[in-house]
Amino acid sequence: MSRTVAETRASAANPSVIARLLRRPLALAGLIVICVTVLAAVFAPWLVPFDPYEQFFEGLTIEGAPLPPNAQFWFGTDLVGRDLFSRLVYGARTSLVIGVVANGIAVIIGSLIGITAGYFRGWTDTVLMRFTDLMMAFPALLLAIVLAAIFTPSLWIVAMVIAMVNWVQIARVVYTEARSLSERDFVMAERAMGAGAGRILFRHILPHLLSTIIVWATLGIATTVLLEATLSFLGIGVQPPTPSWGNIIFENQTYFTSAPWLVFIPGAAILALALAFNLVGDALRDILDPTQQGRH
Incomplete structure (x- = not known):
């Protein structure tokens, strides 16, 4: 018989899974980066030395150029004299909020x-999956740029735009597995006993898909963070003065040659967080997917 949702959730979070995750050096490194970023974002008001919006006259040189990293401004200052470290920490909030909200949706x-689509088949399958194929035919970045340009950019609008272009991949993966599961004997037996579609979907098919959904949710956060940074860099994402790792690079790109830390530091933060989620997601896929076990 199929496992219940509660049983599947418990198995996904049991100590053996966590212990196996922690035994993987790359996954552990990814978890550390994620935890540090989350803690920095949550406790940002107590961690940063300055208000991320405050402009300092002493934060610029006599010629008006940004200051390099120093004892007062740990990561230097940006082109208007704001503390880069403070803006970077607050920018982590933006990236994580959009990453979690947009990817969750x-x-x-x-x-x-x-x-x-995978369970009901017929016209439901045809309509939903042809719509999914249509959405997949558009380049995600181009579609996101069009949608972001139509709506007034803000934190939540950017999250909704990213969610509207990122659901297609997981829909295709879940559809393939749901279609296969709907032909399994235990589902046929439930149908024969008169079980309704809701009971079969939520008590028998969904529990088998939870591991796949968890893995794709983890991997999707990395994609979402990168897409948000790209939109903000292009000037149609989170709008200044709200700090975002992408718009920090966008605002300071003109000083790339004379003040490279303004681009390299937020760029390194984006790279590290995206890589961390990918490492954890890959490890979870290997642990939770029975077909992957024994290959590593």
Whole structure:
């Protein structure tokens, strides 16, 4: 018989899974980076030495150029004399909020569409998956740019735009697995006993898909963080003065040659966080997916 949702959730979070995750050096390194970033974002008001919006006259040279990293401004200052370290820490809040919210919405939409199309088949399958294929035909970045240009950019609008272009991948993956599961004997037996579609979907098919959804949700955060940074860098994401790792690079790109730390430091933060989520997601896939076990 199929496991219940509670049983599957418990198995996904049991100590053996966590212990196996912690035994992987790359996954452990990714977890450390994620935890440090989350803690820095949560406790930003108590960690940063300055207000991220405050402009300092002493934060610029006599010629008006940004200051390099020093004892007062640990990561230097930006082109208007604001402390880069403070803006970077507050920017982590923006990236994480958008990453979690946008990816969460995308996972919910993609999972519902994939499960529904995979189970009901017929015209439902045709309509939903052809719409998914249509969305996949558009380059995600180009579609996000168009949507961001239509709506007034803000934190939540950017999150919604990213969610609207990122659900298609998980929908396709969930659809394939749901379609396979719907033909399994235990599902056929439930149908024969008169079980309704809701019971079969949520008590028998969804529990088998939780590991896949968890893995894709983790990997999707990395994609979302990178997409948010790209939109902000292009000037159609989170708008200044709200700090975002992408718009920090966008604002300071003109000083790339004379003040490279203004681009390299936030760029390194984006790279580190995206890589961390990818490492954890890959490890979870190997641990939770039975077909991957024994290959590493």
